[in-house]
Amino acid sequence: MTDLERILARVEKPARYVGGELNAIVKDWRRVPVRIAFAFPDVYEVGMSHLGMHILYHVVNSRDDALMERVFAPWTDMEAEMRTSGLPLFSLESHRPLRDFDVVAFSLQYELSYTNVLNMLDLAGIPLESRDRDDRMPLVVAGGPCAFNPEPLAPFLDAVFLGEGEDAVHDLVEVVRRYGRGNRDELLCALARLPGVYVPRFYRVEYAADGGVKQVVPLIDGVPGKVVKRLVRDLDRAPFPVRPIVPYLEAVHDRAMLEVFRGCTRGCRFCQAGAIYRPVRERTLKTLLDQAGELLRHTGYNELSLTSLSTTDYSEIRKLVQTLVERHRGERVNVSLPSLRVDAFAVELARAVQEVRKSSLTFAPEAGSQRLRNVINKQVTEDDLLRTVEVAFRAGWSRVKLYFMLGLPTETLEDVDGIARLARMVLDKGRECEVPKGRLSVTVSISSFVPKPHTPFQWEPQAPLAVLRERQSFLQGRLKGKNLVYRWHDPEASFLEAVFARGDRRLAPALRRALELGCRLDGWRECFRFDLWQQAFAETGVEPGAYAYRSYRYTDILPWDHLDTGIDRDFLAEEHARALAGEITKDCRGEQCTGCGLCPNLEIEPQLAEVGTGAAG
Amino acid sequence: MPRVRIAYRQEGPARYVSHLDVMRAFERAARRAGLPLAYSQGFNPRPKMTFAAPLAVGMSGCREYVDLELETEPDPAGVFELLRQNLPNGLVPVQVQAVATGPSLMSLVHRSRYIAVGDVPVGLDTGALQVGLKRFLGRGEIVVEQKRAKGVRRKNIRPGIYSLSARLDGDKLCFSMELKAGSAGNVRPDEVLAVLGKDLSLVPESFAVWRTALLSRAGRLLWDVKGDSIC
Numbered sequence: 001m002t003d004l005e006r007i008l009a010r011v012e013k014p015a016r017y018v019g020g021e022l023n024a025i026v027k028d029w030r031r032v033p034v035r036i037a038f039a040f041p042d043v044y045e046v047g048m049s050h051l052g053m054h055i056l057y058h059v060v061n062s063r064d065d066a067l068m069e070r071v072f073a074p075w076t077d078m079e080a081e082m083r084t085s086g087l088p089l090f091s092l093e094s095h096r097p098l099r100d101f102d103v104v105a106f107s108l109q110y111e112l113s114y115t116n117v118l119n120m121l122d123l124a125g126i127p128l129e130s131r132d133r134d135d136r137m138p139l140v141v142a143g144g145p146c147a148f149n150p151e152p153l154a155p156f157l158d159a160v161f162l163g164e165g166e167d168a169v170h171d172l173v174e175v176v177r178r179y180g181r182g183n184r185d186e187l188l189c190a191l192a193r194l195p196g197v198y199v200p201r202f203y204r205v206e207y208a209a210d211g212g213v214k215q216v217v218p219l220i221d222g223v224p225g226k227v228v229k230r231l232v233r234d235l236d237r238a239p240f241p242v243r244p245i246v247p248y249l250e251a252v253h254d255r256a257m258l259e260v261f262r263g264c265t266r267g268c269r270f271c272q273a274g275a276i277y278r279p280v281r282e283r284t285l286k287t288l289l290d291q292a293g294e295l296l297r298h299t300g301y302n303e304l305s306l307t308s309l310s311t312t313d314y315s316e317i318r319k320l321v322q323t324l325v326e327r328h329r330g331e332r333v334n335v336s337l338p339s340l341r342v343d344a345f346a347v348e349l350a351r352a353v354q355e356v357r358k359s360s361l362t363f364a365p366e367a368g369s370q371r372l373r374n375v376i377n378k379q380v381t382e383d384d385l386l387r388t389v390e391v392a393f394r395a396g397w398s399r400v401k402l403y404f405m406l407g408l409p410t411e412t413l414e415d416v417d418g419i420a421r422l423a424r425m426v427l428d429k430g431r432e433c434e435v436p437k438g439r440l441s442v443t444v445s446i447s448s449f450v451p452k453p454h455t456p457f458q459w460e461p462q463a464p465l466a467v468l469r470e471r472q473s474f475l476q477g478r479l480k481g482k483n484l485v486y487r488w489h490d491p492e493a494s495f496l497e498a499v500f501a502r503g504d505r506r507l508a509p510a511l512r513r514a515l516e517l518g519c520r521l522d523g524w525r526e527c528f529r530f531d532l533w534q535q536a537f538a539e540t541g542v543e544p545g546a547y548a549y550r551s552y553r554y555t556d557i558l559p560w561d562h563l564d565t566g567i568d569r570d571f572l573a574e575e576h577a578r579a580l581a582g583e584i585t586k587d588c589r590g591e592q593c594t595g596c597g598l599c600p601n602l603e604i605e606p607q608l609a610e611v612g613t614g615a616a617g
Numbered sequence: 618m619p620r621v622r623i624a625y626r627q628e629g630p631a632r633y634v635s636h637l638d639v640m641r642a643f644e645r646a647a648r649r650a651g652l653p654l655a656y657s658q659g660f661n662p663r664p665k666m667t668f669a670a671p672l673a674v675g676m677s678g679c680r681e682y683v684d685l686e687l688e689t690e691p692d693p694a695g696v697f698e699l700l701r702q703n704l705p706n707g708l709v710p711v712q713v714q715a716v717a718t719g720p721s722l723m724s725l726v727h728r729s730r731y732i733a734v735g736d737v738p739v740g741l742d743t744g745a746l747q748v749g750l751k752r753f754l755g756r757g758e759i760v761v762e763q764k765r766a767k768g769v770r771r772k773n774i775r776p777g778i779y780s781l782s783a784r785l786d787g788d789k790l791c792f793s794m795e796l797k798a799g800s801a802g803n804v805r806p807d808e809v810l811a812v813l814g815k816d817l818s819l820v821p822e823s824f825a826v827w828r829t830a831l832l833s834r835a836g837r838l839l840w841d842v843k844g845d846s847i848c
Contacts (some may be wrong), residue, residue: 001823018633
């Protein structure tokens with residue numbers, strides 16, 4: 001028995017750590033010069049649900065000269081066993097230590113996974129800080145949404161990839177192939193000159209007396225003052241994994257994923273994904289139907305999820321759903337829509353795909369009053385919601401889930417009360433529609449608003465923890481009653497998320513200290529230790545509130561201003577002003593161009609499957 | 618509905634897969650293969666699949682069994698080939714046979730055979746091993762404690778140990794055992810190893826375990842149970 005086998009006998013869900021799943025690709029290392037480990041800083045079941053991983057795995061492994069293997073954060077039991085026996089972190093495909101790879105590529109999806117990034121490096125025996133890694137060590141890179149402000153991780157990362165990775169990962173392979181592992185400095189210089197690649201060590205951050213950033217200065221020739229994100233210009237022809245790995249273990253999303261489009265035209269002002277994945281790019285109906293057929297044939301899944309930021313907005317959605325249902329009904333395939341737009345059409349669609357209404361329907365009004373929904377540009381009215389749930393209840397659904405945020409800019413207690421009022425109106429609607437009492441349920445799921453970089457709310461402070469807690473308990477009190485369920489996220493976790501989302505390089509020591517104190521898997525309630533985080537901040541002299549609660553002026557340099565999503569900063573400022581004035585901005589699909597500047601800046605146009613009207617046509 | 622009985626190996630990475638996940642893997646493989654699985658009725662139709670006996674996580678199986686109900690009369694050779702092509706790594710079909718409707722696969726299982734291979738404890742020679750084994754088997758009662766939701770349950774496993782032998786093979790210690798299996802009085806090999814572990818000072822976790830056979834009451838393979846006087 002090997003050490004690994006001995007350990008696997010003692011841990012929960014050992015299948016997390018062994019690989020060997022259907023469609024996993026194991027290449028011969030002797031024949032492949034460039035070896036990349038895709039490192040997902042959360043557990044297997046979460047990472048395997050991430051479509052981006054499947055895409056990059058497919059893209060890299062399609063090359064003869066490169067391979068990609070996977071590694072995830074071990075759960076605490078596995079970590080303890082690995083540390084006791086001195087087993088270094090290894091990849092699932094070849095079970096090789098991470099140190100043997102040329103590149104370790106982290107996906108940054110969530111600020112609360114940052115300690116996992118450091119912990120995985122540590123478990124791999126790779127020095128945490130970029131400057132301590134020599135030629136024998138892999139290059140440590142990162143991408144994903146949090147890459148748009150990676151500053152708290154800056155000392156730990158060699159290079160950061162902004163935007164979509166389908167093309168950029170080819171550049172990475174080629175640069176690594178050219179420079180090999182013997183020329184780290186040259187390699188980093190070459191990377192820094194690639195479009196969309198940010199090499200933190202080549203930028204010096206100067207701080208102002210007021211605690212903010214004074215300026216960010218490029219240190220070598222040929223690196224851009226602003227790093228602009230990469231994107232896929234022709235999504236319809238972009239590579240898509242129709243043979244994704246099918247886990248043995250039940251992943252969080254245990255189904256086939258079809259990416260209908262990328263980007264979103266809605267312009268919700270709190271939403272970072274809506275900002276960083278612009279412009280909207282739809283795949284054609286034909287491509288989607290072909291890909292769906294292949295996906296199902298190669299995976300055997302009995303559920304196909306249409307994933308996108310707002311799937312019901314797809315211009316050919318009706319035809320897509322109808323055709324998928326007709327084609328795959330005989331194979332007992334369920335088509336699923338992850339979240340629904342608040343309108344009757346969306347419910348009609350859900351009805352078309354689900355002959356048995358067994359699950360609940362989820363809607364996200366996000367705020368409890370019309371005033372506040374206008375502030376965040378969530379264009380849903382009370383009438384919309386009530387009409388929509390009425391259609392849903394009459395169609396046979398009995399459970400409705402509603403998502404809201406607390407602590408949105410300008411929020412008052414009246415807005416919070418509006419959440420309870422809305423929930424009760426939905427409940428009344430259910431009774432009116434004669435949903436059986438035993439089955440009727442309205443779940444209100446509450447998260448706390450986190451002001452995210454590159455959104456119109458990037459200048460806004462987060463609501464103080466005390467206020468968030470107070471409003472949560474206020475709301476909880478208002479939502480007591482039969483058939484009502486109240487769910488919430490810990491505001492402490494949202495606070496930490498805000499600190500790191502808006503953070504700069506001076507947070508790095510606190511992150512490192514938190515890891516030493518035992519913080520990891522912070523996104524898991526059972527592991528989250530706010531007390532240890534507070535200790536870490538105190539010991540490293542960081543005032544976390546200075547990040548989460550800072551209110552920026554438009555003239556301030558933001559810690560992420562040197563990273564460019566393609567959207568004009570002035571547009572964000574205008575949107576912010578409109579938000580405070582309660583003015584809405586229309587969807588850029590089918591209506592006027594909102595002038596965010598992205599299309600001209602990146603020389604691209606929105607792409608719709610159906611050549612239609614308006615700005616996004 | 619026509620039924621096929623499949624004997625398969627579960628090995629390599631698949632030995633870390635739980636029983637529930639193996640069930641799902643078979644369903645997906647059948648779907649990829651286009652086998653006409655029969656489904657249950659109702660709100661949540663499930664494929665009609667019956668496994669002989671769940672295999673513990675970490676253990677390899679040399680000859681596990683599953684019955685699939687199909688909507689059309691199967692060609693066993695064709696089913697074998699389709700499964701061979703479509704099952705994931707580590708789930709390997711060994712034999713496929715059409716079976717007549719009869720008692721459920723689970724109810725046929727009464728005995729299991731296992732091999733366990735691990736490190737030889739320091740200082741253990743063949744003589745000491747055989748003495749230890751003899752003493753172990755000579756006990757009228759071997760009680761193990763099972764942790765249950767409602768406290769601890771004590772169970773005498775001795776009647777369920779039908780045979781147990783051991784030999785030294787270089788630096789390896791190999792046990793062969795035949796234990797009672799099925800819904801009542803099931804004895805697990807790790808329970809035997811745990812008790813033996815105390816007697817012979819070996820580390821039960823360091824043993825790799827294979828289930829080599831699932832047998833009927835009369836000790837027949839599950840193919841061929843007609844000869845069993847009715848179970």
